[in-house]
Amino acid sequence: MENCCTGITALGSGSSGNAFVLHSKYANYLIDAGFSRKELCKRMDMCGIAPESIRGVIISHEHSDHVKGCRVFADEFDIPAYVACGIAGYLEKKNQLPRKVVEFIAGSTFELPGVQVKTFQVSHDALEPVGFNFLLSENRIAVATDLGCMEKSIVNELYNADILVLEANYDLKMLLESDRKNSLKHRIMGRSGHLDNRTTAESLIELLGPRTRSLLLAHISGECNDRDLLEKLMKEQLNKLHRNDIQMRLLQQDGPDVGCYA
Numbered sequence: 001m002e003n004c005c006t007g008i009t010a011l012g013s014g015s016s017g018n019a020f021v022l023h024s025k026y027a028n029y030l031i032d033a034g035f036s037r038k039e040l041c042k043r044m045d046m047c048g049i050a051p052e053s054i055r056g057v058i059i060s061h062e063h064s065d066h067v068k069g070c071r072v073f074a075d076e077f078d079i080p081a082y083v084a085c086g087i088a089g090y091l092e093k094k095n096q097l098p099r100k101v102v103e104f105i106a107g108s109t110f111e112l113p114g115v116q117v118k119t120f121q122v123s124h125d126a127l128e129p130v131g132f133n134f135l136l137s138e139n140r141i142a143v144a145t146d147l148g149c150m151e152k153s154i155v156n157e158l159y160n161a162d163i164l165v166l167e168a169n170y171d172l173k174m175l176l177e178s179d180r181k182n183s184l185k186h187r188i189m190g191r192s193g194h195l196d197n198r199t200t201a202e203s204l205i206e207l208l209g210p211r212t213r214s215l216l217l218a219h220i221s222g223e224c225n226d227r228d229l230l231e232k233l234m235k236e237q238l239n240k241l242h243r244n245d246i247q248m249r250l251l252q253q254d255g256p257d258v259g260c261y262a
Protein backbone atom coordinates (compact mmCIF):
# COMPACT_ATOMS: atom_id res chain seq x y z
CA MET A 1 0.00 0.00 0.00
CA GLU A 2 1.16 3.51 -0.72
CA ASN A 3 -0.76 6.57 0.46
CA CYS A 4 -0.68 9.55 -1.86
CA CYS A 5 -0.86 12.02 1.02
CA THR A 6 0.37 11.97 4.58
CA GLY A 7 -1.84 13.33 7.31
CA ILE A 8 -4.34 12.52 10.01
CA THR A 9 -8.05 11.75 10.16
CA ALA A 10 -9.94 12.15 13.42
CA LEU A 11 -12.46 9.35 13.84
CA GLY A 12 -13.82 11.13 16.88
CA SER A 13 -12.63 12.96 19.96
CA GLY A 14 -14.13 13.69 23.36
CA SER A 15 -14.57 12.18 26.81
CA SER A 16 -16.52 9.21 25.40
CA GLY A 17 -13.90 8.15 22.90
CA ASN A 18 -10.82 9.21 20.98
CA ALA A 19 -9.30 7.71 17.85
CA PHE A 20 -7.32 9.03 14.91
CA VAL A 21 -5.90 7.46 11.80
CA LEU A 22 -2.38 8.53 10.92
CA HIS A 23 -1.58 8.27 7.23
CA SER A 24 2.09 7.73 6.52
CA LYS A 25 3.36 7.17 3.03
CA TYR A 26 3.53 3.41 3.46
CA ALA A 27 0.90 2.53 6.05
CA ASN A 28 -1.98 3.71 8.19
CA TYR A 29 -1.89 3.58 11.98
CA LEU A 30 -4.55 4.00 14.60
CA ILE A 31 -3.70 6.50 17.31
CA ASP A 32 -5.78 5.51 20.34
CA ALA A 33 -8.77 3.23 20.02
CA GLY A 34 -11.38 4.68 22.34
CA PHE A 35 -14.37 3.23 20.50
CA SER A 36 -15.54 -0.36 20.08
CA ARG A 37 -14.11 -2.33 17.16
CA LYS A 38 -17.46 -2.06 15.42
CA GLU A 39 -17.61 1.70 15.85
CA LEU A 40 -13.98 2.13 14.75
CA CYS A 41 -14.69 0.15 11.58
CA LYS A 42 -17.91 2.07 10.94
CA ARG A 43 -16.16 5.42 11.27
CA MET A 44 -13.26 4.31 9.08
CA ASP A 45 -15.74 3.20 6.47
CA MET A 46 -17.35 6.66 6.57
CA CYS A 47 -13.92 8.11 5.76
CA GLY A 48 -13.08 5.59 3.07
CA ILE A 49 -10.34 3.99 5.18
CA ALA A 50 -10.11 0.20 5.04
CA PRO A 51 -9.59 -1.26 8.56
CA GLU A 52 -7.23 -3.81 6.94
CA SER A 53 -4.92 -0.92 6.02
CA ILE A 54 -4.15 -0.24 9.71
CA ARG A 55 -0.72 -1.62 10.61
CA GLY A 56 -0.64 -0.85 14.33
CA VAL A 57 -2.43 0.85 17.22
CA ILE A 58 -0.43 3.49 19.08
CA ILE A 59 -1.78 4.22 22.54
CA SER A 60 -1.38 7.49 24.48
CA HIS A 61 -2.59 6.24 27.88
CA GLU A 62 -4.83 3.66 29.50
CA HIS A 63 -8.05 5.65 30.07
CA SER A 64 -11.01 3.85 28.54
CA ASP A 65 -11.82 6.72 26.17
CA HIS A 66 -8.47 5.86 24.52
CA VAL A 67 -8.24 2.06 24.75
CA LYS A 68 -11.81 0.76 24.67
CA GLY A 69 -11.53 -1.08 21.35
CA CYS A 70 -7.75 -1.59 21.30
CA ARG A 71 -7.55 -5.32 22.10
CA VAL A 72 -10.46 -6.46 19.98
CA PHE A 73 -9.46 -4.34 16.98
CA ALA A 74 -5.75 -5.24 17.13
CA ASP A 75 -6.48 -8.95 17.58
CA GLU A 76 -9.04 -9.06 14.80
CA PHE A 77 -6.61 -7.55 12.30
CA ASP A 78 -3.61 -9.30 13.89
CA ILE A 79 -1.63 -6.09 14.36
CA PRO A 80 0.51 -4.89 17.28
CA ALA A 81 -0.40 -2.28 19.85
CA TYR A 82 2.38 0.13 20.84
CA VAL A 83 1.96 0.95 24.53
CA ALA A 84 4.08 2.53 27.24
CA CYS A 85 5.73 -0.03 29.56
CA GLY A 86 3.87 1.49 32.48
CA ILE A 87 0.46 0.52 31.15
CA ALA A 88 1.05 -2.89 29.58
CA GLY A 89 0.64 -4.68 32.92
CA TYR A 90 -2.43 -2.67 33.77
CA LEU A 91 -4.08 -3.51 30.44
CA GLU A 92 -3.18 -7.15 30.87
CA LYS A 93 -4.88 -7.31 34.28
CA LYS A 94 -7.98 -5.78 32.75
CA ASN A 95 -7.87 -8.25 29.87
CA GLN A 96 -7.41 -5.33 27.47
CA LEU A 97 -3.95 -6.18 26.18
CA PRO A 98 -3.82 -7.42 22.57
CA ARG A 99 -1.87 -10.55 21.61
CA LYS A 100 0.84 -8.52 19.88
CA VAL A 101 2.36 -5.76 21.98
CA VAL A 102 5.39 -3.55 21.55
CA GLU A 103 6.30 -1.62 24.68
CA PHE A 104 8.03 1.75 24.71
CA ILE A 105 9.29 4.09 27.41
CA ALA A 106 7.65 7.52 27.60
CA GLY A 107 10.07 9.94 26.00
CA SER A 108 11.53 7.39 23.60
CA THR A 109 11.39 7.39 19.81
CA PHE A 110 10.69 4.42 17.55
CA GLU A 111 10.47 3.82 13.83
CA LEU A 112 7.54 2.33 11.94
CA PRO A 113 7.19 2.07 8.16
CA GLY A 114 6.76 5.62 6.90
CA VAL A 115 6.86 7.34 10.28
CA GLN A 116 9.14 8.08 13.17
CA VAL A 117 7.15 8.16 16.41
CA LYS A 118 8.58 10.48 19.05
CA THR A 119 6.80 10.18 22.39
CA PHE A 120 6.93 12.71 25.19
CA GLN A 121 5.62 12.71 28.72
CA VAL A 122 2.60 14.78 29.60
CA SER A 123 1.09 15.59 32.96
CA HIS A 124 -2.19 13.66 33.23
CA ASP A 125 -3.72 11.36 35.85
CA ALA A 126 -2.68 8.15 34.11
CA LEU A 127 0.17 5.67 34.60
CA GLU A 128 2.54 6.75 31.83
CA PRO A 129 0.69 9.25 29.63
CA VAL A 130 2.34 10.51 26.47
CA GLY A 131 1.86 12.92 23.63
CA PHE A 132 3.27 12.25 20.17
CA ASN A 133 5.28 13.82 17.43
CA PHE A 134 4.84 11.89 14.22
CA LEU A 135 7.62 12.64 11.77
CA LEU A 136 6.40 11.80 8.31
CA SER A 137 8.38 12.15 5.11
CA GLU A 138 8.14 15.90 4.81
CA ASN A 139 6.12 17.04 7.75
CA ARG A 140 5.35 16.63 11.40
CA ILE A 141 2.07 16.04 13.20
CA ALA A 142 1.95 16.71 16.95
CA VAL A 143 -0.81 15.20 19.09
CA ALA A 144 -1.60 16.04 22.72
CA THR A 145 -5.16 15.21 23.70
CA ASP A 146 -5.04 14.75 27.49
CA LEU A 147 -2.81 17.00 29.56
CA GLY A 148 -3.28 19.10 32.66
CA CYS A 149 -0.70 21.78 32.00
CA MET A 150 1.39 23.24 29.24
CA GLU A 151 4.91 22.88 30.60
CA LYS A 152 7.91 24.30 28.80
CA SER A 153 9.03 20.81 27.76
CA ILE A 154 5.66 20.22 26.10
CA VAL A 155 5.77 23.61 24.37
CA ASN A 156 9.13 22.57 22.91
CA GLU A 157 7.65 19.33 21.61
CA LEU A 158 4.56 20.88 20.08
CA TYR A 159 6.12 24.00 18.61
CA ASN A 160 5.99 24.47 14.85
CA ALA A 161 4.27 21.20 13.90
CA ASP A 162 2.66 21.27 10.45
CA ILE A 163 -0.51 19.90 11.98
CA LEU A 164 -1.20 20.43 15.68
CA VAL A 165 -3.85 18.31 17.41
CA LEU A 166 -4.41 19.86 20.82
CA GLU A 167 -6.97 19.53 23.57
CA ALA A 168 -9.37 22.37 24.41
CA ASN A 169 -11.38 20.50 27.00
CA TYR A 170 -13.52 22.88 28.99
CA ASP A 171 -14.64 26.42 29.65
CA LEU A 172 -13.62 27.24 33.22
CA LYS A 173 -16.85 29.07 34.09
CA MET A 174 -19.01 26.27 32.69
CA LEU A 175 -17.03 23.65 34.61
CA LEU A 176 -17.30 25.57 37.88
CA GLU A 177 -21.04 26.11 37.39
CA SER A 178 -21.70 22.50 36.36
CA ASP A 179 -23.26 20.09 38.84
CA ARG A 180 -20.22 17.86 38.82
CA LYS A 181 -18.79 16.90 42.20
CA ASN A 182 -16.14 19.24 43.59
CA SER A 183 -13.58 16.45 43.64
CA LEU A 184 -14.09 15.83 39.92
CA LYS A 185 -13.89 19.56 39.15
CA HIS A 186 -10.57 19.72 40.99
CA ARG A 187 -9.28 16.66 39.15
CA ILE A 188 -10.12 18.17 35.76
CA MET A 189 -8.68 21.58 36.65
CA GLY A 190 -5.56 20.14 38.30
CA ARG A 191 -2.10 19.82 36.81
CA SER A 192 -2.87 16.21 35.92
CA GLY A 193 -6.28 16.92 34.45
CA HIS A 194 -7.22 18.62 31.20
CA LEU A 195 -6.56 21.93 29.45
CA ASP A 196 -9.22 24.61 29.49
CA ASN A 197 -10.02 26.77 26.46
CA ARG A 198 -8.14 29.80 27.68
CA THR A 199 -4.93 27.94 28.48
CA THR A 200 -5.03 26.33 25.04
CA ALA A 201 -5.69 29.68 23.35
CA GLU A 202 -2.87 31.37 25.23
CA SER A 203 -0.47 28.54 24.52
CA LEU A 204 -0.86 29.15 20.79
CA ILE A 205 1.41 32.18 21.18
CA GLU A 206 4.26 29.75 21.82
CA LEU A 207 3.11 26.77 19.76
CA LEU A 208 2.41 28.15 16.31
CA GLY A 209 5.46 28.38 14.13
CA PRO A 210 6.11 29.29 10.50
CA ARG A 211 5.38 25.71 9.40
CA THR A 212 2.08 25.37 11.28
CA ARG A 213 -0.85 25.14 8.91
CA SER A 214 -3.59 23.26 10.74
CA LEU A 215 -4.96 23.27 14.25
CA LEU A 216 -7.34 20.51 15.28
CA LEU A 217 -9.00 21.14 18.63
CA ALA A 218 -9.60 17.86 20.44
CA HIS A 219 -11.31 16.35 23.50
CA ILE A 220 -13.91 19.14 23.66
CA SER A 221 -16.22 18.45 26.62
CA GLY A 222 -19.87 17.94 25.75
CA GLU A 223 -21.09 19.24 29.13
CA CYS A 224 -18.57 21.86 30.16
CA ASN A 225 -17.75 23.52 26.88
CA ASP A 226 -19.55 25.50 24.22
CA ARG A 227 -18.33 25.01 20.67
CA ASP A 228 -19.41 28.47 19.50
CA LEU A 229 -17.67 30.10 22.44
CA LEU A 230 -14.53 28.06 21.82
CA GLU A 231 -14.50 28.83 18.12
CA LYS A 232 -14.91 32.54 18.80
CA LEU A 233 -12.13 32.57 21.38
CA MET A 234 -9.72 30.69 19.11
CA LYS A 235 -10.52 32.85 16.09
CA GLU A 236 -9.89 35.97 18.15
CA GLN A 237 -6.58 34.54 19.29
CA LEU A 238 -5.51 33.58 15.75
CA ASN A 239 -6.50 37.05 14.62
CA LYS A 240 -4.45 38.63 17.37
CA LEU A 241 -1.46 36.52 16.36
CA HIS A 242 -1.98 37.43 12.67
CA ARG A 243 -2.41 33.73 11.93
CA ASN A 244 -5.67 33.71 9.99
CA ASP A 245 -3.86 31.46 7.52
CA ILE A 246 -4.23 28.57 9.94
CA GLN A 247 -6.95 26.11 9.16
CA MET A 248 -8.74 25.41 12.44
CA ARG A 249 -11.21 22.64 13.12
CA LEU A 250 -13.18 21.65 16.19
CA LEU A 251 -13.24 17.85 16.35
CA GLN A 252 -16.44 16.06 17.21
CA GLN A 253 -17.39 13.25 19.55
CA ASP A 254 -20.18 11.83 17.45
CA GLY A 255 -18.51 11.45 14.10
CA PRO A 256 -15.32 11.62 12.11
CA ASP A 257 -13.78 14.73 10.66
CA VAL A 258 -12.57 14.99 7.10
CA GLY A 259 -8.92 14.05 6.75
CA CYS A 260 -6.34 16.73 7.36
CA TYR A 261 -3.44 16.28 4.99
CA ALA A 262 -0.10 17.90 5.24
Ligand SMILES: [Zn+2]
Pocket residue numbers: 061063124126146
Ligand atom coordinates in the same frame (compact mmCIF):
# COMPACT_ATOMS: atom_id res chain seq x y z
ZN1 LIG B 1 -7.18 10.65 29.91
Ligand SMILES: [Zn+2]
Pocket residue numbers: 014015018063065066145146219
Ligand atom coordinates in the same frame (compact mmCIF):
# COMPACT_ATOMS: atom_id res chain seq x y z
ZN1 LIG C 1 -9.25 11.27 27.26
